[in-house]
Amino acid sequence: MIAFRTLDDAADLADKRVLVRVDLNVPMESGRVTDATRLKAILPTIRDITGKGGKVVLLAHFGRPKGRDETQSLAPVAKALEGELGRKVAFVGDCVGDEAKSAVSSLASGEVIVLENTRFHAGEEKNAPDFIEALASLGDVYVNDAFSTAHRAHASTEGLAHKLPAYAGRSMESEIEALTKALEAPQRPVLAVVGGSKVSTKLELLGNLVRKVDILVIGGGMANTFLAALGKKVGKSLCEHDLGDIARDILDKAKAAGCEIVLPVDAVVATEFKANAAHRVASVDDVKDDEMMLDAGPATVAIVKQKLDGAKTVVWNGPFGAFELTPFDAATVAVARYVGDLTHNGKLLSVAGGGDTVAALNHAGAADRFSYVSTAGGAFLEWLEGKALPGVEALRR
Numbered sequence: 001m002i003a004f005r006t007l008d009d010a011a012d013l014a015d016k017r018v019l020v021r022v023d024l025n026v027p028m029e030s031g032r033v034t035d036a037t038r039l040k041a042i043l044p045t046i047r048d049i050t051g052k053g054g055k056v057v058l059l060a061h062f063g064r065p066k067g068r069d070e071t072q073s074l075a076p077v078a079k080a081l082e083g084e085l086g087r088k089v090a091f092v093g094d095c096v097g098d099e100a101k102s103a104v105s106s107l108a109s110g111e112v113i114v115l116e117n118t119r120f121h122a123g124e125e126k127n128a129p130d131f132i133e134a135l136a137s138l139g140d141v142y143v144n145d146a147f148s149t150a151h152r153a154h155a156s157t158e159g160l161a162h163k164l165p166a167y168a169g170r171s172m173e174s175e176i177e178a179l180t181k182a183l184e185a186p187q188r189p190v191l192a193v194v195g196g197s198k199v200s201t202k203l204e205l206l207g208n209l210v211r212k213v214d215i216l217v218i219g220g221g222m223a224n225t226f227l228a229a230l231g232k233k234v235g236k237s238l239c240e241h242d243l244g245d246i247a248r249d250i251l252d253k254a255k256a257a258g259c260e261i262v263l264p265v266d267a268v269v270a271t272e273f274k275a276n277a278a279h280r281v282a283s284v285d286d287v288k289d290d291e292m293m294l295d296a297g298p299a300t301v302a303i304v305k306q307k308l309d310g311a312k313t314v315v316w317n318g319p320f321g322a323f324e325l326t327p328f329d330a331a332t333v334a335v336a337r338y339v340g341d342l343t344h345n346g347k348l349l350s351v352a353g354g355g356d357t358v359a360a361l362n363h364a365g366a367a368d369r370f371s372y373v374s375t376a377g378g379a380f381l382e383w384l385e386g387k388a389l390p391g392v393e394a395l396r397r
């Protein structure tokens, strides 16, 4: 049984201002939400609270802005949420201060409002007491429904839980239950795929992950960083050159733990980061100075498929390439469909997670063939490592 308070324990929400931390960090293109999975995930919690007569005040971040930055506003996401919820969702351009106070105080029972990006304030990521206080003054009760941000000890994900009566939302509850059920005692061999672009925040996690899994397939910008650390020329590829020491240390840890590392042997390279850019397949030993590796190549995909054939459990966070741009979606789509088919045929248990990873699986038409798809990427990886997640710990009874 989960050892934290859930919405079932929060019986009397009538007319209460309920501060709900959600994850609205959704994939967007030209101001439009391209994958609504994270929005759909929070609907049960919003409906539960409004059904009990509560006033729903949604707190969330978007992107990684340093201070106020209108390009990272939650306004378009609030509009998209309104469409998913099928009822009005108000929006206010700050998450603290007079504007937020007056918008929240004019809410009627059963109404929903989104407050602007919490990361517009430095106090959010610092978990600063005065910022926690300012947020707490807007609510009577706190609900955390963002498992996917639970690895962050920020004001809205952790600090608030110590200030107000705190509960887990429905999505938080079901994510933890589903992940525990699927992966508590996984059948081996366990193969992990880690790709994507958040190299600096995910790289160190791999040091622990290699102790938990039998094979680690590295893709995306993460792979470029490893290839560069091994002395390969990666041209203009997304790559964190200054993390070479950490990457090499992870390779040593993997060796010591008996975890096999699979890195790309070829890539689809281009000189422009745009859909249908002129491209070619190149060996990872033949990337030119002006080229970017934007996807894994066919020889890499063949190796990954062969490794998948021998696995019993797969966990996946982060796409193999810039899948939003055709044709650089090919490797991600091919592997997603392959995992989906193996799962469907009962050969594999598969769990994937992450904002863009879910979008990529949906794009491949493979999401509903996986055993479980989580909204969480970085948080999922930390949970897999066995780390205590601050946002979850703060909710414990």
Ligand SMILES: Nc1ncnc2c1ncn2[C@@H]1O[C@H](COP(=O)(O)OP(=O)(O)OP(=O)(O)O)[C@@H](O)[C@H]1O
Binding pocket: 195, 196, 197, 198, 199, 219, 220, 221, 238, 293, 294, 295, 317, 318, 319, 320, 321, 322, 323, 324, 353, 354, 355, 356, 357, 358, 375, 376, 377, 378, 379
């Ligand atoms: N080789 C590459 N070059 C440039 N971008 C890449 C490459 N490979 C993957 N990406 C980008 O990585 C992004 C996804 O990475 P990210 O680590 O954010 O995954 P995620 O599933 O969203 O996880 P999280 O939920 O933790 O954010 C996509 O936008 C994709 O275009």
Ligand SMILES: O=C(O)[C@H](O)COP(=O)(O)O
Binding pocket: 023, 025, 063, 064, 148, 149, 152, 198, 201, 354, 355, 376, 377, 378, 379
């Ligand atoms: O997309 C995610 O994984 C979450 O929203 C967390 O975002 P962050 O990595 O910027 O904290």
